[in-house]
Amino acid sequence: MVWDKQMTFHDPVTDNLAYMILYHGCVMAVCAGVLTVVFSGFAYIMYLGLVGGGFSSSYTSSDLAETLWTLIPMIILLVLCFPSLTLLYYGALRCSEYEVNLKVTAHQWYWQYEYQLGAAELSFESYLLPVEDIKGGALLYMDVDKRCVLPLGKLIRVLFTSEDVVHSWFIPSFGVKNDCIPGRVGSASVVAKEVGVFYGFCTELCGVLHSEMPIAVEVVPNFSYEEWLTTNLDS
Structure with missing residues (x-):
């Protein structure tokens, strides 16, 4: 049941929902971490602009930087993929004998x-x-x-x-x-x-x-x- 002013998920009655809640929490934690890193980078750029320090071209024309901002998101998505497949398994037909x-x-x-x-x-x-x-x-x-x-x-x-x-x-x-x-x-x-x-x-x-x-x-x-x-x- 959903009650007045409830802001969370239902209490899980099945493994399906329990894993969904756990996965949702993990994804939100990853999103918070990514947001923190990106926001910190923008704040640093703005700070350099305010103090007149300029922004080094090594951050925009660096092979290492381009590799990292391509590779890190790929790794994050790959890590999130495996729990998602587990959720699909629990929600769809399983390789078991149904009672x-x-x-x-x-x-x-x-x-x-x-x-x-x-x-x-x-x-x-x-x-x-x-x-x-x-x-x-x-x-x-x-x-x-x-x-x-x-x-x-x-x-x-x-x-x-x-x-x-x-x-x-x-x-x-x-x-x-x-x-x-x-x-x-x-x-x-x-x-x-x-x-x-x-x-x-x-x-x-x-x-x-x-x-x-x-x-x-x-x-x-x-x-x-x-x-x-x-x-x-x-x-």
């Missing part, structure tokens, strides 16, 4: 969830919870009539597609945002590390009721997930 397969299909204006359980399949539609049905701990304009339920600590493959226009499935606490495109299937990997209810929205302008297709994902312990599957498969 849960979930398919998300976007519609105007609701979500459809399909759980692929070998020969069996569980499918249901998730709509915005009407105002008159709000009760208990449900949140206005954020909760749904049927939540997407996921198990705790299991590697989940999420497939994304759409039946009409482009939508986007975005759970900030998961660090997962994937466009749902008609005729194509996108994918992501998720491992939820905390039990709770996590909210998101469609983040593509998909039509007049774009604001009325929220996402509610409930992460539960494994035994509760198995009970939920059994109950819904039997009903």
Whole structure:
């Protein structure tokens, strides 16, 4: 959840978001260092101009200077590249055996969830919870009539597609945002590390009721997930 006056990221529920926050901090530190060096150089040039010392041509016509200001940025970008590739790996399909397969299909204006359980399949539609049905701990304009339920600590493959226009499935606490495109299937990997209810929205302008297709994902312990599957498969 995002609260009033919050200026930081969501608390990470998955490794995806945890690595994103760490990477963001490292990149900001590098940017601050580069800004400090560049600003110091400009300040030094201005100082030389004010005291009449002039600016040595060795800084503008030096092979060493040209090599350094070309090589150093290349090294910085190369160092930042490897953590970025790790982020892509954690967010995309991994070379592992998935324990849960979930398919998300976007519609105007609701979500459809399909759980692929070998020969069996569980499918249901998730709509915005009407105002008159709000009760208990449900949140206005954020909760749904049927939540997407996921198990705790299991590697989940999420497939994304759409039946009409482009939508986007975005759970900030998961660090997962994937466009749902008609005729194509996108994918992501998720491992939820905390039990709770996590909210998101469609983040593509998909039509007049774009604001009325929220996402509610409930992460539960494994035994509760198995009970939920059994109950819904039997009903």
